[in-house]
Amino acid sequence: MFNFHYRLERYSIRFAILVVIVASIGGFVEIAPLFTIDETVEPAPDMRVYTPLELAGRNIYIREGCYACHSQMIRSLRDEVERYGPYSLAAESQYDHPMLWGSKRTGPDLARVGGKYSDYWHVVHMNNPRDVVPESVMPSYRWLGRNELEPADFDLHLRAQQKVGVPYTDEMVANAINDLSGQANPDGKRAEGVLARYGEATNIRDFDGDPTKVTELDALIAYLQILGRLTEVAHQNPVMKKLEGPK
Amino acid sequence: MNFEHEMLVGFAKSYGLFYLLALSLLVLVYTYWPSNKKPFDRAARSIIDDEDRPWE
């Protein structure tokens, strides 16, 4: 009796193992090359990492689910390139943990929205999109301008980013909290540190027009304004792939 | 280093296909093996039977 049971038990486990093997070989064969894919990612020597304020803004973008309506991936199709700019390259999202390519365009693509509008436009738009685009179906995000940013543990964020492979220096990690507020205070002492660590081209300003505090809106706009601007590679090689689509 | 990537891609494209074909063949042989017909028919009927309680 025991023997009989034993055999049956082995049988169902064997079956389970078979399912795992069959299913995972397919996945593995397809995915394995992608773990060496960084070898095929175009070099982008001018690429910089997100500043702490921009990273905080990115986290707000994630928290509010902006990705549910906005893609950040311009496909290599003619109409997309004409509408949104040069198509997205793999290099441009190499520091994005996780990527925010999106799968639905209820709103327009944002991969290259950085610099397209003024900060002020964004402030008005985020507070009530219908003030600038009367037909818009985008939600109003009034609470972002009310909420102060909580920077207390931002060094931990940069440390974790470092662990997953983003090239933040130890100095950047150590100064994360100061840099966070420094970037939104152009007149403050901390601003210089941000420029020194993240490059002269970094946007240093009071993004949300309220100099008294650093809000979530400051962070979000800092992030929006850098989208598509971390590297210039996409602009330097305008046509590498043949574009497809209607004429 | 590019060599490694190319190699993996090559492997995926060629052996992946063989793997798939072989597997498909195996499954078809198993399901259509004549002596397997009886147990399969029995299994298909088995759920229709009365099933008030577990078998002792």
Next chain:
Amino acid sequence: MVGQLTVNERKLAFLILILIAVVGLAMAITGADKLFVVHGLIIFLSALGTIFLVISGYFLPPPDIENAKHYYDDPTRAGIIIAMVWAVFAMFIGDWVAWLLAFPEMTFDAAWASFGRLRPVHTTGIIFGFGGNALIATSFHVVQRTSRARMPDNLSPWVVIFGYNLFCLLAVSGYFIGITQSKEYAEPEWYADIWLVIIWVTYFILYLRVLARRKEPHIYVANWYYMAFILVVAILHIVNNLAIPISLMHAKSYSAFSGVQDAMTQWWYGHNAVAFFLTAGFLGMLYYFLPKQAGRPIYSYRMSIVGFWGITFFYMWAGSHHLHYTALPTWVQTLGMTFSAMLLIPSWIAAGNALMTLNGAWHKVRDDATLRFMMVAAVFYGLSTFEGSFMAIRPVNALSHYTDWTIGHVHAGALGWVALITFGAIYALVPWLWKQKRMYSPKLVEVHFWLALSGTLIYVFSMWNSGIIQGLMWRTYNESGTLAYSFVQSMVEMHPYYIARAIGGLFFLIGAIVGCYNIWMTVRSARMLAGAPEFETPDLGIASAQEIKAGEQA
């Protein structure tokens, strides 16, 4: 339900719950951010509430030894009811989300009620809350019946149901307050993910233990599908959720993957979640409940096996069709496209097998709305897989991607296939489990059927229309060679379709509420007849085995 546990199991349940409560309390006390504290409290309170439940039944007399001679169905009963609660909740949110796209001010200036937070509440609530609970509940039923064996113990199934719903609760409450990883269908943060792994392993071991006790030498094919569902979902979940938390006292983590690699991993996950959660699991349901309800064996058992292996090994390769024309290498895209086309074969084998089974029983389909739910589900399964394979072709995807066409495809599968097959299975199961000859009101089943079908059709047709219009407007050029429409123009064009979709969704939601009422009344009449609360009903209820014999009822 505590009365059914042996004294030792009661002790063990108590211990496990204390452990969970302690972990929750520790999270709440040490938590370094507010959100983490909230989740600690939710865990603590869920465990505490369940502890009271256990205590309240702790001193009941130990269960009858006779119990071991019956299938253990209380967890299935509970699972079905929980699934229906999730269904109504998540469809309500889904419809709210739908109205939001027509009238954006319906957020009322509250962060938790904004589109970006409600949408994942809808998707998680419906896929995991409704779909997951329905799969778990029916799998418990099916594996016991087809193995002719009882659950090995009374506690494990409850652990699975409690633990799984705690996971769903953490997930959904997290989006409301702003905890998310942003990975579609894998939004919950690291601690919830770890918790799900523990529960899922318990589930898998339980499943294997029932199979190991089986008195039937052959494992019925429905179990294969359920097993593939359990196993592959475990692999997908673990790989895609690899992440580094910023600390053990924070909710936030950063994904181990980035950029293209992350995109590929995410859609390998996303597509296979469709395959093994929304397809394999529900095919398991189909292969058991449809033949039972029709009273005829499956048309071809062999086809069901071929279909099984086809689905198991073709799906894994197809994920990249979510990333056509992106920065992903082209060869991976082509691979995904090819396999998506091949997927049509096992998919249609399954759909065809289901429909052929009904050949010769069409009069039953006409008279029995329960069976009709299953029949229409099989049709929509065939339809949405055909559509999927079509959309996977690169030039087609160039048009459909990013548009409402995808949403139409999703809901042809989700409403037409997943939800309908589940409702069919539940309407079959409820009378069997509560020992009734039939549902409280077959009329209301009929009403639900027509509401669900019309809701689905309205939804899907409006999204096909809006999606294709949207896609065409984005790529239309005028004579001077510039783009003819601005984005906002295409958005305005969507408005009437969004309203139509929301109305279709409302139909579907009302149908589900009617279903809840009907189920509730069935349970109540069972209770009144038995004169005892349903969970304590001994397995030999009022109806004789003859009456419960499935499928034979007209």
